[in-house]
Amino acid sequence: MLRGFCATLFGLLATVCAGHAQQPDPDNWDALLSAARGETVYFHAWGGEPRINAYIAWVGDEVAARYGITLKQVKVDDTANVVSRVLAEKAAGQTSGGAVDLVWINGENFAAMKKQGLLLKSGWADKLPNWKYVDVAGKPTVTRDFTVPTDGLEAPWGMAQLVFMYDTARIKEPPKSMAALLDWAKAHPRRFTYPQPPDFHGSTFLKQALYELTPDPARLQRPVSDADFEALSAPLFAYLDKLHPFLWRQGRAFPQNASAMRQLLADGETDIAFTFNPAGASNAIANGELPDTVRTYVLDGGTIGNTHFVAIPFNANAPAGAMVVADFLMSPEAQARKQDPDVWGDPTVLAVDRLPEADRARFAQLDLGVATLSPQELGKTLPEPDPGWMSRLEKAWAARYGVE
Secondary structure, rough: OOHHHHHHHHHHHHHHHHHOOOOOOOOOOHHHHHHHHHEEEEEEEOOOHEEEEEEEEHHHHHHHHHOOOOOEEEEEEEEEHHHHHHHHHHHOOOOOOOOOOEEOOOOHHHHHHHHHHOEEOOHHHHOOOHHHOOOOOOOHOOOOOOOOOOOOOEEEEEEEEEEEEEEEEEOOOOOHHHHHHHHHHOOOOEEEEOOOOOOOHHHHHHHHHHHHOOHHHHHHHOOOOOOHHHHHHHHHHHHHHHHHHHOOOHHOOOOOOOOHHHHHHOOOOOOOOEEEOOHHHHHHHHHHOOOOOEEOOOOOOOOOEEEEEEOOOOOOOOOHEEEEEEEOHHHHHHHHHHHHOOOOOOOOOOOOHHHHHHHHHHOOOOOOOOOOOOOHOHHHEOOOHHHHHHHHHHHHHHHOOOOO
């Protein structure tokens, strides 16, 4: 009985020690690098874009050469499935040796993992060496993911921001506010449209308009109530009632997605479109999908943007290696390469003006493309509203305009 008790006790102590071993300390970076060497990091990331996959492969080559880490991308089509896998491991009592070491994440998936205790809780991200270069002041979404505080549980990797595209062959001065867009549409009927919600870009257009038209934009950062929704969305739907008769096909039909909207611009059926990738227009021009007279702009009051991140599950098998990879993803070298349109074109999370001179030069030498705005020209980034606003807006839009 004593031997059995001791065996049980030693087992418990081993579990506790293993749990502590899974909380590497970024403040002791040399020790963390030593722990990471030889680890294999399974990075669960969306695999639907060959250029992004190639970039991740480059990251793998770099962390192998520099830190002795093997990076393996597990290509996923829906991050929610990764969340479900980690949740299932937790339910089964698997507190270490998990299948996911690093996950590309943001929005509702991060909120779900944080709420259910599925993330490494050491508050590690803002302790990484390259965090000092992150533009916390200029890009507030690096610490608030769709209004949810990140609390150091995920490391920012890249930015997205809504930009409008227009054909300079047909427009000299594009409308730079929602009010101006309505006036422009009245003067140029059937030359603008937006994707049908719940397409992400269509829903983002609704949120962008809501920011400008609502009497109290700050309330969009709080969970939505019935009273708030009725009061704050009323000006938006009054605006859409006025806008729709002047849209492409008089608002009786909408493109199904951003690609279809962009094709209307390419075909000359419309003059203005938009994208959530600031480099998207330049990439489309380079690929022959848009005429080279297309340029981009943002609205005077700013446009909605968000940050995408990497996070480490609570039971990751290689947390030290995952932190090293996350830090490398934030490095000026990796960020500059990622922002190169020939590689990916994803905007940086860093404050470029705070970088060492040699690293500033990396960004200065980038050819962002003929239609890509500089980080300075992108201007103010508006944070995403609380996730509940999107679903309420989509349902109200469908009910009002007869689209199921």
